[in-house]
Amino acid sequence: MRDSFRVAARAFLLTRAAVWACGMAAAHWVGLSGRAPAFDPLGLTRGFGSFGDALLAPAARWDTVWYVQIADHGYPDTTHAAFFPLYPLVSRGVGLIFGSALVGGLVVSFAASIIALALLHRLVLVELRDERAASWCVWLLACFPAAFFLSAVYSEGLFLALSVGCVLAARERRWWLAGGLGLLAAATRSAGVVLLAPLLLLWWDSERRPRDLAPLVLVPAGLAVFAGALALAGLDGMAPFHAQEQWFRHWAGPFVGIKDGAVAAWDGARQLLHGARTPVYFTKAGGDPYVNAYHNLELFGTLLALVPMTIGTLRRLPLAYGAYVVAALFLPLSWPVGPQPLMSLPRFALVLFPLFMWLGWWAARGRARGWLVGAAFLALQLWAVAEFATWHWVA
Numbered sequence: 001m002r003d004s005f006r007v008a009a010r011a012f013l014l015t016r017a018a019v020w021a022c023g024m025a026a027a028h029w030v031g032l033s034g035r036a037p038a039f040d041p042l043g044l045t046r047g048f049g050s051f052g053d054a055l056l057a058p059a060a061r062w063d064t065v066w067y068v069q070i071a072d073h074g075y076p077d078t079t080h081a082a083f084f085p086l087y088p089l090v091s092r093g094v095g096l097i098f099g100s101a102l103v104g105g106l107v108v109s110f111a112a113s114i115i116a117l118a119l120l121h122r123l124v125l126v127e128l129r130d131e132r133a134a135s136w137c138v139w140l141l142a143c144f145p146a147a148f149f150l151s152a153v154y155s156e157g158l159f160l161a162l163s164v165g166c167v168l169a170a171r172e173r174r175w176w177l178a179g180g181l182g183l184l185a186a187a188t189r190s191a192g193v194v195l196l197a198p199l200l201l202l203w204w205d206s207e208r209r210p211r212d213l214a215p216l217v218l219v220p221a222g223l224a225v226f227a228g229a230l231a232l233a234g235l236d237g238m239a240p241f242h243a244q245e246q247w248f249r250h251w252a253g254p255f256v257g258i259k260d261g262a263v264a265a266w267d268g269a270r271q272l273l274h275g276a277r278t279p280v281y282f283t284k285a286g287g288d289p290y291v292n293a294y295h296n297l298e299l300f301g302t303l304l305a306l307v308p309m310t311i312g313t314l315r316r317l318p319l320a321y322g323a324y325v326v327a328a329l330f331l332p333l334s335w336p337v338g339p340q341p342l343m344s345l346p347r348f349a350l351v352l353f354p355l356f357m358w359l360g361w362w363a364a365r366g367r368a369r370g371w372l373v374g375a376a377f378l379a380l381q382l383w384a385v386a387e388f389a390t391w392h393w394v395a
Contacts, residue, residue, distance in 0.1 A: 001122060007135055008117035011142040012150070015378065016110075019148050019385050023058025026386035033391035044068045044102065057389040059106055064153040067091065071101035075230060081239035082247055085226055086187040087155035105153035113150040113157035117142065119164040124357050126171055127317065136370045137360025141353070145302075145380035146346035146395055148388060159188045160351045166195050167324075167353075170202040179215030186222030190240060190331075191348075193220050197327045201320035249335045257336035258303065264341055265300030272297065295393070299342035306349055312358040321354035328352055346395040 033039075040046070045060040045068075046053045063083070070080055071088035087108070088101070095104025117138045124134035141147060149156040166181035178199060186192030196219050203212055223240065231237030252260065272294060310329070314322035328348065337343040349355065363370030388394045 001118065004118040004121035004125075004134075005114070007121050007138055008114050011139045012110075012114050012117055015142045015147070015381075016151050018378065018382060019151065020055075020058050022382040023148070023385040023389035024054050027054055027057035027389045030386070030390050036391040039391060040065050042069075056102070056106070058148065058385050059109070059152045060102055061152070061388050061391055062393070064102065064105070067105060067153055067155070068102050071095065071105070075233065075235060078230075078236050078239035078243060080243075081230060081235070082243035084155070084188050084190065084192075084240070085229070086184060086222075087158050090158065091153070102153055106151075109151055109153060109157040112161040116150075116157060116161035116164055119161065119168055120353050120356070123164060123168045123171065123353075124360060126168070127321075127357065128361055130361065130364060132364035133357075133361040135360070136363040137356050140359050140363060140370065140374055140377060141350075141356040143374045143377035143381060144350060144356070145377055145384055146350040147377075148381055148385040149347055149350060149395070152388070154347075155188050156347060156351055159185055159192065160353065162188060163192070163195055163351065164353050167198055167202070167320075170199050173206055173212075175203075175212045175215040179218035182216070182219035183222040183225075186219055187226055188222075190223065191328055191351075193223055194324065194327045194331070195219055198320040198324040201318075201323055205318070205320070244335065248337045248339065250338060252334060252336050255330065255333045257333035257341045260336050260341035261296070261300050261303055261333075261345075264296035264339075268294045268297035268300075296340055296342065299340070299345050299395075302346050302349065303342055306345075306355070309355040309359060312362060313354045316358050316361060317354055321357065325352050325354050344395050 039062065042065075044065050045056065048056060066080060066083050067088045068091075069076075070083055070085070071092040075081060075085075087105070091105035091108050092101045093104070094107050095101035098104055098107070120141065121134045121138050124130065124137050128134070142150075150160070151157070162181050162185035166178050166185055169175075169178035169181060182192065182195045182199065184192075185195055196216060199216050199219065203216070206212065227237045227240055230239055236242070306329070310322070310325055313325050329352070332342070332345055332348050359373070360370075363373060384394050
């Protein structure tokens with residue numbers, strides 16, 4: 001694992017240096033959106049001094065506000081239940097050292113992301129026995145356009161570490177560890193329960209001992225514990241299941257979000273071609289607009305990029321990995337956001353590590369593949385973090 005940590009730390013820290021330089025430069029030279037105070041009315045992402053605020057610009061925006069509120073005050077209402085508790089809880093604990101849950105969240109994100117990449121490197125070695133594929137997998141994930149969320153005060157880094165660790169433990173037939181990590185993943189994001197799919201398939205490919213199934217019951221227990229804790233606090237215990245409705249997500253049918261996303265992208269393309277004024281589709285944070293039609297075109301591009309990656313995963317990797325990708329994508333593509341059907345798809349894709357396992361294998365098969373894809377990925381990530389740091393909506 002020492003070599004895996006070395007590769008992971010190098011890939012993550014070098015790409016973070018570029019991300020931080022770009023994000024800080026954008027916040028300084030371009031300036032912040034005029035609506036920034038409305039998105040953070042309590043000033044939770046500022047107040048660290050001029051240099052401190054600039055330093056946090058690439059990491060503390062949008063959902064950071066929700067996570068810090070939960071870390072500091074718990075769950076005051078059911079709207080917050082869309083954000084699962086483990087990340088803000090750990091951020092609060094680490095934040096006690098620094099006197100700030102926001103800084104604690106930043107430390108958690110950095111540490112968890114390096115651990116996640118190291119575990120992923122190890123998993124590729126176990127599954128594919130290919131050092132070049134393992135290294136390219138780590139680098140391409142660190143360069144992925146949405147990878148700036150790994151170093152932001154968001155739950156992606158922690159969830160990725162727990163989900164990769166869960167599958168790696170199952171792959172090594174350490175079922176109780178796999179179940180425990182799956183429980184923690186399900187307490188970090190609702191999609192954590194989907195880890196049951198690869199775990200069951202990996203169990204089927206093992207000795208199929210009935211007693212090894214018992215630890216897998218722990219995975220949905222993470223969601224159950226969260227629901228129970230809300231009920232004990234006097235809130236609706238079913239809030240984690242209903243909270244997404246308050247964020248405009250609705251059941252549309254299996255993978256109907258693909259069709260809706262295509263229609264929304266076509267609308268964005270027509271506006272781009274005809275030079276029409278970009279309309280605001282809906283509002284957030286007290287009625288302030290933040291979504292436009294052009295963004296739907298960008299998100300549909302993400303969906304198109306995921307198609308060959310998913311097919312490659314299904315063809316090259318064991319079924320457990322492809323099943324995890326399909327099951328995880330089923331959630332956002334079947335519960336689309338009405339005005340912007342593919343909202344947050346890049347963030348969903350970021351933590352689907354089997355996609356990057358295949359991409360690393362594919363990059364290792366050619367001389368320039370990895371370099372070309374990595375350069376394109378990183379360029380898009382720098383553009384995205386510049387938008388993020390200046391309080392413009394991304395993903």
